[in-house]
Amino acid sequence: MRFPAAPPGPPGETAPVVVAGGGLVGLTAALDLARRGLRVVLLDEDDQVSEGSRAICFAKRTLEIYGRLGLGQRFLDKGITWNRGRVFRQDREAYSFDLLPEQGHEYPAFVNLQQYYAEQWLVEACAATGLVDLRWRHRVVAVENRPDGARLAIETPGGNYTLHARWLLACDGARSFIRRALGLPFEGQVFRDRFLIADVTTKAEFPTERWFWFDPPFHPGQSVLLHRQPDDVWRIDFQLGWDADPEAERDPERVRARVAAMLGPEVAFEIAWISIYTFRCRRLERFRHGRTIFLGDAAHQVSPFGARGGNGGVQDADNLCWRLAAVLAGEAPEALLDGYDAERIPAAEENILHSTRATDFITPKNAAAAAYRDAVLELAEDQAFARPFVNSGRLSRPWSGQEVAADAPVLRDNTPDWLLRHIGTDGRFTLVARDAVPPALPGITTILLADAPRSDALLDHSGLAAARLGLAPGEAALFRPDQVLAARLPATVAAPILAAHDRALGR
């Protein structure tokens, strides 16, 4: 579907927030800000959602964020749910893992979904808010970063204009024009390997699990990754090696032969999408540059293994938007935005570290690294101690430096419900108190978690909510609007709760 090009903005236009880039991260940020009541201008040089399935693996934390934004059920309904991965060496299983080995969560470890579905739902949700001005085919061609915002020169089919953004969110991807125009170095490691993505449509039945092969008989000496997507589409990533000729490898007949070797001659399939990629792990030194703030691939880049690219970007938006809304509402000083760098730079470092280690394992750089990898894989078949060393990608998790509210089943008015649906969904800080009624507090939503039924409480019938939040009776946990833990305190004393709220807002 093509969206109509928007007309140029009016002369001398100023917008409180401009999001540059209408991909997954830009759309998520625009929706999050609009849900907080902010007007957003969203600029995208294209006139359609992403081509090809792209970032297909949506991690539990990302699904929780989309749950907070009102889209979680769509991911569950359409996406392919999976928790388990299997790793094979040649034709034998070396290792398997369960990413969510416990019950009682609304969202699974992962949902696989073509990125274009997610983007289409985000476009629709942004439009429905009436607060996001989606401007398709608006290309930023110059940017000047000033103390009072960013001045953007924009080209459109209907003419050119300039737009003053009081705040600019640069979500314009790995090749970010804004990053390059501001001359910001984007440094890191280049991996000398090539991969082929083949999305194929087939009725073949594999389990809905992540399957990864080292040195399989159908693609000797290289690795292969298999994921199921909706609509009978399967994502296959073939490692090709650095010497592979990308043009030759793109030839559909050649791809067809590789897929046929994998699926077997009797399996019918169609090729839906082909892409060849190499990758880098790199990041900006800082993500906030005054009033221009970088998110997603514009700020940091990883390899696909571990699915930390798209998920990391959505988590950037989650971290930034409540801060920006609080600053624009005059509830917090601008310094609150420095917390974005303080949290998302180490988060990006963690993602880069995992991604680099996985890539080093998958693509050994020398004979010693290859010997280590082969020994680990061989041992892992029957020695449990070796299994944690098998690294086919450590799959996306929230940044380890902070605690996100855990989900748990609860009953509300005797109806099954989920704890996380009550934390941050109204855009505010939330105090969850166990078995003690907290005082009414300005700017804070309070939730009572009870061990026995009562009309003003969520009933923790399984005990999982209190256990996962680590709350004893009389204790409370204060969560930020992005569901991150801000403080643990006694439930009924107002002063320390208000002080923790002030601290979390940088006041």
Ligand SMILES: O=C(O)CCc1cccc(O)c1
């Ligand atoms: O399973 C993984 O480690 C990631 C799968 C993935 C995600 C995005 C692109 C891609 O080619 C593979």
